[in-house]
Amino acid sequence: MNGLEQLDRLWRSLAALGGRRLAALGIVGLTVFSAVGLGSYYLSRPEFETLYAGLNAQDVSRIGAALKEAGIAFDVNSEGTKVMVRAQQTAQARMLLAEKGLPSSANAGYELFDKLGSIGLTSFMQEITRVRALEGELARTIQAMKGVRAARVHVVLPDGGSFRRTRQPPSASVVIRTDRQDDFSSAQAIRHLVSAAIPGMSIDQVRVLTTDGTVLAAGGDMANAVPGTMVELEKTIAKELQDNVRKTLAPYLGLDNFTISVAARLNMDKRQINETSFDPESRAERSLRVVKETGSSQNSANRPAVGVEQNVPSEQTATAGGDQSKRSNERREELRNYELSSKTISTVSEGYKIENLTVAVVINRKRLMASLGDSATPEAVDKQIKEIQGLVESATGIDSKRGDRVAVSAVDFVQGGALEEAVAGPGILEQLLQQTGALVKGLTILAATALLIFFGLKPAMRAILSQAPAPAVAAGGGAPQLTAEGGASAELPGTGDRRNLSREVEPNLIADLTSKMGRSPQKRLEQMIEYDEEQAAAILKQWMRGARSA
Known part of the structure; x- marks a missing residue:
């Protein structure tokens, strides 16, 4: 039988089913192929890799709109903080988003001035915009530090009043969210950054806090400002x-x-030691005072001599023979002031x-x-x-x-593996395990197809074909053929006319398949014997003779 005859036989068999059975068969086939196609599509979808992570809702929305406009497939994780694209489109997506300025941080910087017009802009609005821009730029720089996931900066710049004697210093507060809760290493760096970026601000005026309310740095007392400094230092020394x-x-x-x-x-603990020491061996003359006094005195007693001259009233008589005394003194006072050598040491230990x-x-x-x-x-x-x-x-x-x-x-060690050995590269088995996902997807597709065919298509075909009419007996009393499993037919001897008749009348393919599926070999043999007992007996005799001769 050539190909055209097979096609003609198949067409006549399908036509014999009828419109309802053909429609049911088409629906079943379409359902099977649709299920297999959808399963293959979802299981063979390309894997996505992370494009950007740690995004807020606004950035995710803007990035999604830009990627959708560019025709790039993307996906978002369940938390809504990560955008993923196909591995081969990662570089293209990043270049596209960089051109559009995405992801754009919520902390706007000096680009705020690009959006403001000079018409109708008051000095107050300019000052507020300047503070906002400064806060945004500082927040961006702080977020670029290692271990800082998000940052918010609040800056207070006091206005300079004309009638104020003292000016209030500027201050700032920084709230950060870190990767680890016990990471306090960036607090001091943030304080130095903020104080250096704002004119007139000292480090003591910068406070650093975490999102859970822990004060990392505040005021000038460094020991109290950073509660985790001692812990970090102890870990560093121990390591x-x-x-x-x-x-x-x-x-x-x-x-x-x-x-x-x-x-x-x-x-x-902060310690301050004041020490003053004096050196008695080392002295220096500070001042000198010299007082010098010289004095002399002379005393004499004049008593006249006893005689006639004393009775003469008009004449002075020379004194002679009286007592005389002389005295002279000299004093020198010298006062020297010396300065002792002293040394004062003040030691402050922080x-x-x-x-x-x-x-x-x-x-x-x-x-x-x-x-x-x-x-x-x-x-x-x-x-x-x-x-x-x-x-x-x-x-x-x-x-x-x-x-x-x-x-x-x-x-005795329980396990003798090296604790700090270099991690070896992945072996052949590990590389094969990395491809397990693709293998599982392929096997899943094949298994789903097989299950749909054996448990869906085949029962449906059996249910449809079971309703097909049994093949009618050929006209003229022809006997049916006894067909073996290999496909060879054992015909009754002496039935040439019936063989010719069976060749002329081709049985229906679907009906023949249905009759074979619905009846057992024993049942078919019984029907053939009932149909023509003489021919069945002749066939049995021929089989017995062939067995004896063999």
């Missing part, structure tokens, strides 16, 4: 000491054979002081035993542990007077 110990023990034990833990307790250190080192006992070899006795192990303890004390600068402690112990 540095751990690195020192690791560098010391790594060549000796190996990275995977020991673990280190360092705890540092600091004292960050740093930190290590109160004590605690170091714990755990060593893999198996590694120690392997390094000792045959001489691995408990005494040798203890001696080696003491040597390691000495190395740790030297690497961390342990001071016993300060109360520092070091504990070294050797135990």
Whole structure:
């Protein structure tokens, strides 16, 4: 049978079904192919990668409108903060959005002046716009810092009054949202940035807060302004000491054979010491005062001599023979003032002081035993542990007077994997696992197609074809053929006219298929025997003779 005959036979078989059955068959086929097509489309959709993350609702709306206008497919996550596009269109989408100035931050900067007209603009509006622009520019710069997700800046610039004696200093408040709640490292940098950007503002006038209400920096007391400074400093010191110990023990034990833990307790109290010292050996003459006095005095007693001359009233008689005395004195007073050498020392300490250190080192006992070899006795192990303890004390600068402690112990490690080994690249198995998604999608499509065909299309076809009429017996009393599984027909002997008749009258293909599906071989054999018992007996005799001869 050639192809044209097969097509003609198929066409006649379909025509024999009728309009209702053909319509039902078409609906079932269309449903199956539609389900398979939709499943293939959704399962084979291209994967999206992140274009921008951490966006607000306004930016997501603007970006979505721009991408839709450009014909670029995009998707938004459930939270509405991330926009995703196809991997091959990421660069194109970013260039397009950059050309349109997206994503645009809610903190507008100096571009506010581009949107303002000079007509009808008062000085008050200009001042408000200037403050808004300054706040927006500062917020943009702060958001560019590492660890800062969002920032809001409030600046207060007092107006200079003509009748004010003292001018109020400008101040600012900054509210930030960080990636980690315990990240306080950017607070001081933000204070310096804001104070330097605004004329006349000091660092003390800048307050930094978080969105959960924690004050990171305020006022001039740095110790009270940053509550997490001590914690961060302790972590830094502990990490540095751990690195020192690791560098010391790594060549000796190996990275995977020991673990280190360092705890540092600091004292960050502010201290001020005033000290004045005098040096008595070192003196300098400050002033000199000299007072010099010289004096002389003479005393004499004049008493006349007893005689006649005393009775003469008009003449003075010379005195002679009286007592005389002389006295002279000289005084010199010298006053020297010396200045003693003094030294005044004022020390203000705002740093930190290590109160004590605690170091714990755990060593893999198996590694120690392997390094000792045959001489691995408990005494040798203890001696080696003491040597390691000495190395740790030297690497961390342990001071016993300060109360520092070091504990070294050797135990059996549960898992011997290296803690800090370099991460190896993905192997062949991991690369195959990365493609699991595509494989699962393909297998899902095939499985869905098979399920729809076997559980949807085939039962529907069986239900439709089961209603087809049974093949009518050929006219002229012709007997039906006995068909084997391989397709070869076993015809009755001596029935040439019936064979010719069966060739002339082609059975209906759908009817033949339906009759075979609806009846068992035993049932068909019984029907053939009932139809012509003589021919059935002849066939059985022929089979028996063939079996004996074989």
